[in-house]
């Protein structure tokens with residue numbers, strides 16, 4: 001499908017050249033859903049490249065259709081599991097910003113281990129970020145937000161940055177629009193890799 005990124009190999013780390021074009025900044029959106037955020041970012045920043053990661057085929061197809069319709073050459077989507085992509089596929093120091101927007105909060109205590117935000121995941125995020133690269137996390141779930149802040153502090157190799165809603169261009173995601181319409185507020189965490 002046009003707009004789909006299919007790795008040359010699923011069991012070896014990608015070569016940076018497969019992803020990064022002429023040193024252009026690469027941004028990754030994990031669990032990109034139908035791709036609204038990805039599309040708007042790609043249109044707003046033609047000088048950057050964007051990779052969405054999504055495991056559901058129907059959503060990947062929707063993203064591909066949008067990429068084709070909008071004739072975007074700087075957005076692609078990879079159908080795979082987020083943790084696998086970050087921990088095993090992405091090359092070291094290849095990503096300038098990594099976004100995790102409205103992830104599943106797994107609210108029950110017995111399901112907390114399924115949350116994406118774990119120390120091992122943060123280690124992998126740090127590895128794939130370029131020096132000074134950023135990790136952005138947003139959720140409507142206050143307890144998951146506090147969990148994420150605690151994990152970042154426990155890991156200790158990120159510096160927390162200010163992120164007000166209008167600090168910089170960061171369009172609303174599909175779920176954010178839906179949840180804000182229901183009166184929910186969003187919790188934002190922005191961190192920079194420190195060396």
Ligand SMILES: C[S@@+](CC[C@H](N)C(=O)[O-])C[C@H]1O[C@@H](n2cnc3c(N)ncnc32)[C@H](O)[C@@H]1O
Nearest residue numbers: 031032033054055056081082101102173174175
């Ligand atoms: C709550 S939705 C949020 C979608 C989008 N980020 C937004 O804010 O509108 C979570 C998305 O992440 C995807 N997802 C959940 N777990 C995933 C995983 N482990 N790997 C890849 N995608 C995942 C789901 O299929 C879904 O599209």
